[in-house]
Amino acid sequence: MEMPGSAQLSRTVLLRIRSVLPALRPSERAVADLVLSDPSRAASMSIGDLAEECGTSTTSVVRFYKKVGYGGYAALRLDLARETARESAAHDVPAEVYEDINTADSLEDIVSKIAFNETMSIADTAQVLDVEQLARAVSAVSGSRKTDIFGVGAGGLVGQDMQQKLHRIGLTSFSWCDPHAASASAALQDADGVAVAISHSGATLDTIDFLKTAKSAGATTIAITNHADSPLGRAAGIVLSTAARETPFRPGAMGSRIAQMMIVDCLFVGVAQHSHDASIAALQKTHAAVQDRKLWRANP
Amino acid sequence: MEMPGSAQLSRTVLLRIRSVLPALRPSERAVADLVLSDPSRAASMSIGDLAEECGTSTTSVVRFYKKVGYGGYAALRLDLARETARESAAHDVPAEVYEDINTADSLEDIVSKIAFNETMSIADTAQVLDVEQLARAVSAVSGSRKTDIFGVGAGGLVGQDMQQKLHRIGLTSFSWCDPHAASASAALQDADGVAVAISHSGATLDTIDFLKTAKSAGATTIAITNHADSPLGRAAGIVLSTAARETPFRPGAMGSRIAQMMIVDCLFVGVAQHSHDASIAALQKTHAAVQDRKLWRANP
DNA sequence: AGTGCCATGAAAAAGCCTTTCAATGGGGGC
DNA sequence: GCCCCCATTGAAAGGCTTTTTCATGGCACT
Numbered sequence: 001m002e003m004p005g006s007a008q009l010s011r012t013v014l015l016r017i018r019s020v021l022p023a024l025r026p027s028e029r030a031v032a033d034l035v036l037s038d039p040s041r042a043a044s045m046s047i048g049d050l051a052e053e054c055g056t057s058t059t060s061v062v063r064f065y066k067k068v069g070y071g072g073y074a075a076l077r078l079d080l081a082r083e084t085a086r087e088s089a090a091h092d093v094p095a096e097v098y099e100d101i102n103t104a105d106s107l108e109d110i111v112s113k114i115a116f117n118e119t120m121s122i123a124d125t126a127q128v129l130d131v132e133q134l135a136r137a138v139s140a141v142s143g144s145r146k147t148d149i150f151g152v153g154a155g156g157l158v159g160q161d162m163q164q165k166l167h168r169i170g171l172t173s174f175s176w177c178d179p180h181a182a183s184a185s186a187a188l189q190d191a192d193g194v195a196v197a198i199s200h201s202g203a204t205l206d207t208i209d210f211l212k213t214a215k216s217a218g219a220t221t222i223a224i225t226n227h228a229d230s231p232l233g234r235a236a237g238i239v240l241s242t243a244a245r246e247t248p249f250r251p252g253a254m255g256s257r258i259a260q261m262m263i264v265d266c267l268f269v270g271v272a273q274h275s276h277d278a279s280i281a282a283l284q285k286t287h288a289a290v291q292d293r294k295l296w297r298a299n300p
Numbered sequence: 301m302e303m304p305g306s307a308q309l310s311r312t313v314l315l316r317i318r319s320v321l322p323a324l325r326p327s328e329r330a331v332a333d334l335v336l337s338d339p340s341r342a343a344s345m346s347i348g349d350l351a352e353e354c355g356t357s358t359t360s361v362v363r364f365y366k367k368v369g370y371g372g373y374a375a376l377r378l379d380l381a382r383e384t385a386r387e388s389a390a391h392d393v394p395a396e397v398y399e400d401i402n403t404a405d406s407l408e409d410i411v412s413k414i415a416f417n418e419t420m421s422i423a424d425t426a427q428v429l430d431v432e433q434l435a436r437a438v439s440a441v442s443g444s445r446k447t448d449i450f451g452v453g454a455g456g457l458v459g460q461d462m463q464q465k466l467h468r469i470g471l472t473s474f475s476w477c478d479p480h481a482a483s484a485s486a487a488l489q490d491a492d493g494v495a496v497a498i499s500h501s502g503a504t505l506d507t508i509d510f511l512k513t514a515k516s517a518g519a520t521t522i523a524i525t526n527h528a529d530s531p532l533g534r535a536a537g538i539v540l541s542t543a544a545r546e547t548p549f550r551p552g553a554m555g556s557r558i559a560q561m562m563i564v565d566c567l568f569v570g571v572a573q574h575s576h577d578a579s580i581a582a583l584q585k586t587h588a589a590v591q592d593r594k595l596w597r598a599n600p
Numbered sequence: 601a602g603t604g605c606c607a608t609g610a611a612a613a614a615g616c617c618t619t620t621c622a623a624t625g626g627g628g629g630c
Numbered sequence: 631g632c633c634c635c636c637a638t639t640g641a642a643a644g645g646c647t648t649t650t651t652c653a654t655g656g657c658a659c660t
Contacts, residue, residue: 025607043378047648057609062649073648074377074616078343081378082385107431107438107570114565115426118558119419126415131407138407154464157457161557164454254565257461258418258558265414265554270407325638347617357640362618373617 012128013079014039015243016068019128022201023229027056028064035080043080047073114254121255122262124243129263137238138270140220141166144194147173148219150182150210151198154257158198158224158264165268169275179206186210189219196222200244200256202230211235224260240267313368313379314339320367327356328364335380343380347373414554421555422562424543429563437538438570440520441466444494447473448519450482450510451498454557458498458524458564465568469575479506486510489519496522500544500556502530511535524560540567 017032024032031054035042042050051058062073070076105113141147147166149159156177163175176182183206186195195214199207202225212235215221223236226244233239242259317332324332331354335342342350351358362373370376405413441447447466449459456477463475476482483506486495495514499507502525512535515521523536526544533539542559 027608044375046374046646048646051609058648059609059650060607063608074346075344077374078377078381081381085382085385105573107435107566110569110573111426111429111431111434111566114562114569115422118562118565119422122415122419122422126411129411131411134411135407154461157461157464160460161454161457164457258561261558261561262414262418265418266407266411269410269414273405273410327639346615348615351640358617359619359640360638363639 012124012243013068013076013083015124015128019227019241019243020067020229022203022227023067024064025060027054027060028067030054030056031061031064039080040084043077043084117255118258121242121244121259125241125259125262128241128243129266130239130241133238133240134266134270137222137240137267138274140194140222140238141171141196141267142271142274143192144171144173144220145192146189147171147194147196148182148185148189148210148214149173149175149196149198150179150186150207151224152179152204152206155198155200155204155207155224155260158257158260159196161261162196162264162268165264166271169272171271176210179210182206182210183213186214186219187217189214189217191218193217193219194222195219196224197232197236198224198260199230199232200226200242200260202227202232204232208232208235224263226256226259313376313383316368323367324364325360327354327360328367330354330356331361331364339380340384343377343384417555418558421542421544421559425541425559425562428541428543429566430539430541433538433540434566434570437522437540437567438574440494440522440538441471441496441567442571442574443492444520445472445492446489447471447494447496448482448485448489448510448514449473449475449496449498450479450486450507451524452479452504452506455498455500455504455507455524455560458557458560459496461561462496462564462568465564466571469572471571476510479510482506482510483513486514486519487517489514489517491518491520493517493519494522495519496524497532497536498524498560499530499532500526500542500560502527502532504532508532508535524563526556526559 014036017036021029021032031050034050034054045053047058047061051061054061065073065076068076070079149162150156151159156175159175163173166173174185176185189195193214195211197207197211202223208231211221211223211232215235215237220238221236222238222240223232224240224242225233226242227233228239228241233241240263242256242263244255244259314336317336321329321332331350334350334354345353347358347361351361354361365373365376368376370379449462451457451459456475459475463473466473474485476485489495493514495511497507497511502523508531511521511523511532515535515537520538521536522538522540523532524540524542525533526542527533528539528541533541540563542556542563544555544559
């Protein structure tokens with residue numbers, strides 16, 4: 001586990017904690033819950049007090065912050081303080097938007113809560129996105145002979161979106177709906193190919209199978225997931241992490257899907273830029289082909 | 301000397317330090333100078349390091365913070381961290397994000413530009429969205445016997461997303477890819493049905509045909525478009541406008557797609573809330589069905 | 601039942617913060 | 631000039647916090 005200085009981390013303490021939640025043991029999880037529920041207070045507690053309040057030992061608190069990526073308790077404390085100071089500084093955001101959507105909400109409330117949630121998912125994801133990993137993903141996809149993409153549910157749509165985009169700049173890619181077809185295509189991969197697996201949880205069996213099959217076949221593997229520590233994340237050569245804020249009322253996983261799309265957009269623009277001339281030419285062709293189906297010309 | 305909780309103090313650490321400057325002995329003064337010149341760094345130093353860097357002893361540092369009004373070194377550290385976080389939070393958004401993406405951009409630039417563009421598309425759309433129209437759309441879809449959805453390209457994916465969501469709460473809906481199939485289904489609509497057309501430009505012929513066909517058949521028609529004045533917008537009974545910021549380099553129409561999805565999310569949550577009990581039950585069933593395909597349980 | 605692994609906390613070790621106390625040195629009174 | 635006093639300072643001891651080590655108990659798999 002890396003030991004980053006708190007400078008880069010400070011804005012993402014809470015996000016990081018959220019992202020490692022699944023990898024935490026129950027006693028560590030208790031610590032995480034308390035920290036997430038009141039980061040400001042947690043910052044002002046000693047490691048002993050924190051442990052006691054969570055009904056666990058200082059050892060578990062240590063294990064907790066190590067997993068989150070900190071080398072010492074002081075560093076975590078400082079970042080918690082910084083983060084909460086920042087949040088409270090942004091007091092122009094109405095408090096209610098943090099809450100979950102409920103039956104009493106008016107449509108106005110719903111709109112602002114959704115807008116807030118999705119906005120934060122994008123902002124947070126941009127924050128935590130590892131540019132190094134993105135760069136590797138960009139060059140892998142750019143040089144790929146064939147790119148297989150697989151995700152189920154909402155992830156499947158994101159996959160289709162990616163496939164559409166890559167197709168428009170002349171790259172060969174496939175977005176599979178059927179897990180068996182996906183794995184079959186993955187099995188035919190080789191060192192020149194890329195496999196992209198999309199899963200919020202990182203725990204979907206079909207998606208993991210797909211990625212592992214592609215890996216055995218020698219392909220470069222990319223995972224887009226909220227949980228870098230998940231089975232999917234661990235299996236992938238390159239991990240692009242989202243940082244979606246999921247609310248309890250989360251049908252369709254709105255935040256995660258938006259975050260995934262945002263990552264796909266970044267990846268795509270990176271790839272398009274990587275091979276700029278060819279991409280522009282291809283885009284112009286596809287654009288022209290679509291214009292024939294239009295009544296009038298929209299936009300500047 | 302009083303021992304104030306850091307809550308009241310936190311916003312004024314630096315001011316307080318300045319105000320006690322005259323009362324400080326030379327060695328304490330050295331500490332104060334260093335803290336004032338770089339509070340953020342001071343916050344991350346241990347009392348020993350701080351003393352050493354000032355060419356003095358830890359004792360003097362203790363005397364310093366006592367005079368400033370702190371009961372312990374940890375409290376000072378936290379307030380310094382909070383204070384500097386607040387200051388840096390203000391000037392955070394780099395100006396370049398407004399610009400278009402170009403070949404000279406680094407991946408970091410691309411990520412922030414995309415994040416900014418998508419964030420603004422959501423915020424603007426939330427602003428522009430006519431809640432009155434949304435309310436009409438919600439009740440139309442809630443009471444619909446069958447909902448036909450059609451969009452091409454990126455709009456098609458948004459349509460699929462909507463179909464998936466409605467399906468999960470037990471509503472009958474269809475997302476068509478093929479324009480002829482879409483129009484065929486639209487022709488079979490009646491007054492109890494709804495047709496949703498998704499098009500950024502509002503000028504796509506196939507989409508307009510689809511909506512008009514549904515209208516003739518008596519269905520309630522909803523358009524999701526960036527241009528309420530477009531042929532599609534004028535043809536529709538209910539218009540939900542997006543406010544996407546399209547950049548010139550706009551392959552895949554990233555902003556418009558995000559904005560469309562955001563509208564679909566609002567519409568969906570509105571519909572789900574409208575028939576809350578039934579929706580929750582349906583969602584729980586679909587959620588349970590999906591859990592079987594997971595290795596481990598992510599998140600709360 | 602036996603075996604091995606994992607999660608956990610107790611306790612030792614290390615480190616950091618706080619307090620005590622003695623040394624230093626400068627100034628004023630004798 | 632000499633001595634005393636006191637302000638200032640840091641060394642070191644003491645105490646508390648953090649970190650590491652290691653033993654225990656439970657659980658799953660044989």
